[in-house]
Amino acid sequence: MPSYxxxxxxxxxxxxxxxxxxDFEPFDAGEAAQKITATELTPEERRLKKRFxxxxxxxxxxxxxxxxxxxxxxMEALLERIGISRQEYNLRLRRVAFEVTRDRLKRALExxxxxxxxxxxxxxxxxxxxxxxxxxxxxxYLIHFPEAEQEDAAGIAELIHRYGRREALPGYEELxxxxxxxxxxxxxIAMLRCFAGELCRxxxxxxxxxxxxxxxxxxxxxxxxxxxxxxIGAKLIALAGSVEKLASMPGSRIQxxxxxxxxxRHLRGRGKPPKHGVIFQYPAIKAAPxxxxxxxxxxxxxxxxxxxxxxxxxxxxREELKQRFEARVGEIKRTPRRxxxxxxx
Amino acid sequence: xxxxxxxGVYRLNGELATLNLTPGRRVYxxxxxxxxxxxxxxxxxxxxxxxxAILLGLEHLPLGRRTKVLYLGxxxxxxxxxxxxxxxxxxxxxxxVSPRAMQSLLPLAEARENxxxxxxxxxxxxxxxxxxxxxxxxxxxxxRPEQTEILLENLRLFLRKGGHFIHIIKARSIDVTxxxxxxxxxxxxKLTGAGAQLLQTLRLEPYEKDHLFVLxxxxxxxxxxxxx
Numbered sequence: 127m128p129s130y131x132x133x134x135x136x137x138x139x140x141x142x143x144x145x146x147x148x149d150f151e152p153f154d155a156g157e158a159a160q161k162i163t164a165t166e167l168t169p170e171e172r173r174l175k176k177r178f179x180x181x182x183x184x185x186x187x188x189x190x191x192x193x194x195x196x197x198x199x200x201m202e203a204l205l206e207r208i209g210i211s212r213q214e215y216n217l218r219l220r221r222v223a224f225e226v227t228r229d230r231l232k233r234a235l236e237x238x239x240x241x242x243x244x245x246x247x248x249x250x251x252x253x254x255x256x257x258x259x260x261x262x263x264x265x266x267y268l269i270h271f272p273e274a275e276q277e278d279a280a281g282i283a284e285l286i287h288r289y290g291r292r293e294a295l296p297g298y299e300e301l302x303x304x305x306x307x308x309x310x311x312x313x314x315i316a317m318l319r320c321f322a323g324e325l326c327r328x329x330x331x332x333x334x335x336x337x338x339x340x341x342x343x344x345x346x347x348x349x350x351x352x353x354x355x356x357x358i359g360a361k362l363i364a365l366a367g368s369v370e371k372l373a374s375m376p377g378s379r380i381q382x383x384x385x386x387x388x389x390x391r392h393l394r395g396r397g398k399p400p401k402h403g404v405i406f407q408y409p410a411i412k413a414a415p416x417x418x419x420x421x422x423x424x425x426x427x428x429x430x431x432x433x434x435x436x437x438x439x440x441x442x443x444r445e446e447l448k449q450r451f452e453a454r455v456g457e458i459k460r461t462p463r464r465x466x467x468x469x470x471x
Numbered sequence: 472x473x474x475x476x477x478x479g480v481y482r483l484n485g486e487l488a489t490l491n492l493t494p495g496r497r498v499y500x501x502x503x504x505x506x507x508x509x510x511x512x513x514x515x516x517x518x519x520x521x522x523x524a525i526l527l528g529l530e531h532l533p534l535g536r537r538t539k540v541l542y543l544g545x546x547x548x549x550x551x552x553x554x555x556x557x558x559x560x561x562x563x564x565x566x567x568v569s570p571r572a573m574q575s576l577l578p579l580a581e582a583r584e585n586x587x588x589x590x591x592x593x594x595x596x597x598x599x600x601x602x603x604x605x606x607x608x609x610x611x612x613x614x615r616p617e618q619t620e621i622l623l624e625n626l627r628l629f630l631r632k633g634g635h636f637i638h639i640i641k642a643r644s645i646d647v648t649x650x651x652x653x654x655x656x657x658x659x660x661k662l663t664g665a666g667a668q669l670l671q672t673l674r675l676e677p678y679e680k681d682h683l684f685v686l687x688x689x690x691x692x693x694x695x696x697x698x699x
Contacts, residue, residue, distance in 0.1 A: 133601040162601050189597040190628055198629065201604040216562070220587055223602050224580075227573065227590040234570040234590070345571045442575055 130193030131174055131183040133162050135222040136210065138170045140181055145196040149174060150208055155218065159225035228440070239346050239369045245339045246360035252332055256280070259325055267318060270310050273301040280329060286322035290315050348443045349433035353451065354408055354426070361404045362430065373431075373438035380434075381405065381427035405430070410455055418458055425454045473506055477532040479557035480514075480525060487514040487522050489556035493582045498552040512556065516678050519550040520612060520639050523678035530671055531686065533635035537561045539606040541629050543593040543621070544568075544613035547575040548586075554610070555583045564603060568592040568613075594621050596628050605631040614644040619658045623665050627691045635670075635688050638662070642681040651681040662687065 129148055131140045137152035151170035153161050161168045164186075167175065171183050184191035197204065205215055260279035267282060268274065271292040274282060289295050291310075292302040310318075336356075343356040347369050350359035365383045366372035372380070382389045384403030391397045402411060402423035411422050429451045436444055474482045481488045483504060488511040495510070497503060502513040516523040525532070534540070534554065538561040545551040545565035555563045565580065566589045567573050573590045580586035591599040593613055609630050611622045622638050630636065640658050642651035659669060668688045675682040 135602065185597040185600055189600070194600055194628075198600075198604045199631070216584075219562075219602065220584070223587045223589055224577075226602070227577065227588045230590040231570050231573055231577070440574060440577055442578055 127180060129178045129181045130191055130196065131171060131178075131181050132191065132193035132197040133168075133171075133184065134197055135162060135218045136208070136215070138168070138174060138183070139193070139197050139204065140174050140178055141193055141196040143192065145192075145200070147204060147207055149177065152208075155221075158218070158222045159229065162222060163226055163229075231440070235346055236368075236370075238342070239363060242339070242342050242346060242360050242369075243364035243367070245335060245342060246357070246364050249332065249335045249339060249357075252328065252335065256325070256328055256332065259328070263318070263321055263325060266321075268307070270307045270314075270318075271295075271298075271302070271305055272307050273305055274298070283322045283325040283329070286318055287326050290319050347434070347437040349436045349447060350430060352443060352445065353429055353433050353448050354405065358404060358407050361407075362434075365404065369434060370438045373434040375431065375434075377424070377428035377431040380430050381423050414459075417463055421458045422455055425451060425458070476525065478535045479559070480532065481511060483511055483513070487516065487525060488512060489514055489553045490559075492556045492559055492585070496582060498579060499547065499549045512553070514553050519553060520675055520679060520682060520684060521550050521553070521610075521637070523675045524673050524684040527673050527675065527678075527684075529673065529684075529686070533608055533686075534558060535561075538608055539604070540564065541603065541606045541609045541625065542566065543609065543611045543625060545576060545588075546572045546612075548579045550610075550612070551576075551586070552579060552583070555586050558585060561585060562587060562606075564589060564606070566591055566593050566599060593625060596625060600628065603629050605629060605634075607631060607634050609634070609636040611637065612639045614641050616645050618644065619661045623661070623667075626667070626689045630689055630691060632690050633688060635686065636667070638685040638687065640683040640685060642683070651683075655683045658683075659685065666690070 128143050129140055130143070131138055135153070135158050137150055139147060140149045142148055151174055153170065161170070167183060167186055171186070175181055182188045182191055182193070184194040202212070205212060260283055263286070264277075264279045264282050267286055274292070277285070285295055292298060292305055292307065295302065339360055340351075340356040343351040343359055347359055347363060350362065350372075353359070362380065362383055363369055363372055366375060382400050382403045385400035388397065388400035392399045401420035405423055405426055406412060406419075408426060411419050411426065414422055429447050433444070433447055472484050476482055479489060481490070483506055488504065491503065491510040491512045498512070499518060501515055504511045504513060514522040516526050534557050536559055538558040540554055540558055540561065540563045542551050542554065542563055542565050545567045546569070548565065551563055551565050562585055564587045565576060567576055568591065570590065573588065576588055580588040587602065589599045589602060594615070594617070606629055609622065609625055611618065611625070613621065615621065618640070619638070622636065626636055640655055642654040645654050645658065659672070662685070663669060666689065669685060670688060671686045673684040675684055
């Protein structure tokens with residue numbers, strides 16, 4: 127006789143082909159979330175299979191199956207049969223649903239934060255390359271038009287790409303006429319324009335990458351991003367390895383991420399402890415007088431530690447973190463500098 | 472001035488509102504208003520298509536205190552939270568595929584005891600069937616070209632006999648090259664072709680462009696797709 131099994135948060139039910147409950151194997155409440163999502167038959171299902179060799183189990187062996195239909199259509203009556211109250215069922219249901227969802231969420235986001243590291247490193251390397259290439263282009267073009275010395279390297283790429291010869295540059299007519307630069311052939315100019323064009327494409331790529339990184343950060347580390355911006359936040363995550371690793375660090379560690387050289391020099395007994403690593407890039411630290419930087423860095427790192435934990439373990443955006451940090455910066459700025467005591471060696 | 476439009480849906484000083492299930496807590500920055508010692512959450516029709524449909528003349532809302540709802544595409548839970556206000560003693564199964572949206576939905580569901588969050592694609596019911604039972608209402612608001620097919624499969628599996636569904640057809644998600652009216656007609660044909668009974672349809676202008684709100688009933692023949 128065919129019979130049909132189906133999973134629920136409580137355990138595995140098995141029905142006859144007319145929908146009568148034949149048997150029930152409960153899940154251990156603590157393991158329900160793993161068992162219910164298992165892609166193979168669970169021990170409970172295998173036990174039932176021994177008793178009902180013809181049984182077909184949903185969702186592993188068949189989906190949709192009459193078993194699931196019997197289960198989902200008669201929940202109230204089934205709960206009564208196995209002596210579980212509706213309240214108890216709802217509690218179990220929610221507990222399992224949260225566990226399953228948190229688990230899937232973790233897995234869905236876990237791998238994605240590897241992208242942050244790659245994107246932010248790609249961005250940094252791209253910027254290095256852009257600096258090198260655009261100053262090369264500029265130096266090259268100055269042979270033809272030395273009067274354009276003042277122009278910034280990125281701007282000049284755009285101009286060369288669009289207009290080419292110095293005579294064609296809008297706004298430079300007078301300078302071009304009196305130029306002391308060398309005359310170039312059409313081939314020379316074509317090469318320069320080609321090079322400049324590629325450089326412009328790379329500039330666009332940088333913008334694209336920045337947007338992408340910002341998007342990644344708002345999805346994976348919204349609190350860190352809110353506090354220090356996508357760029358610094360991504361750098362911290364890259365140095366830590368993942369959002370979760372960053373979250374497991376104390377503030378004091380986050381404070382010196384990116385200052386490893388200074389930190390280890392200090393730990394070997396040479397030199398002062400570093401005040402800040404990559405968070406130095408944060409404007410409020412960079413712009414502060416030297417004696418305040420350590421204090422601000424310490425406050426920021428402490429808030430970052432909280433932000434990373436909220437991001438890693440779920441919990442939406444907490445805007446108050448930034449407000450509190452800013453209030454603390456205000457305090458630091460108002461506190462007068464203490465007289466320096468003599469350093470002891 | 473307060474008037475109950477449908478069970479649990481109020482018109483409070485001219486604005487739509489539901490009774491806050493979690494007093495003191497906001498979900499998406501909506502206003503909280505206390506009236507007669509009870510706290511209400513104003514329901515913004517620009518943020519929620521169900522609110523828009525109610526304001527545009529929905530005649531019947533198959534949603535009450537004890538209703539069980541399957542919500543496909545719950546996103547951050549804006550509309551789902553109002554449904555959870557109304558179905559206070561029911562269950563709202565919130566299926567959402569985007570991890571990003573689920574991150575916002577989780578704390579919300581934690582605070583609301585009738586919400587069951589499910590991170591899964593509505594197109595893969597085998598990945599969440601074991602959490603469900605038959606429901607009274609399936610609410611579908613997902614932006615996928617095959618949204619009608621997805622709705623129908625979920626109706627067959629999870630809607631009780633004679634239960635209701637609300638289907639929000641997004642013309643622009645289905646086919647941007649075809650005029651919205653044509654898309655609506657095709658999708659409605661699919662519904663009636665599958666045996667659904669359409670009770671009311673509403674265009675959601677001016678709140679949403681090119682959206683059709685469809686309320687209907689469905690009685691599934693028991694699904695017996697064999698050997699999968």
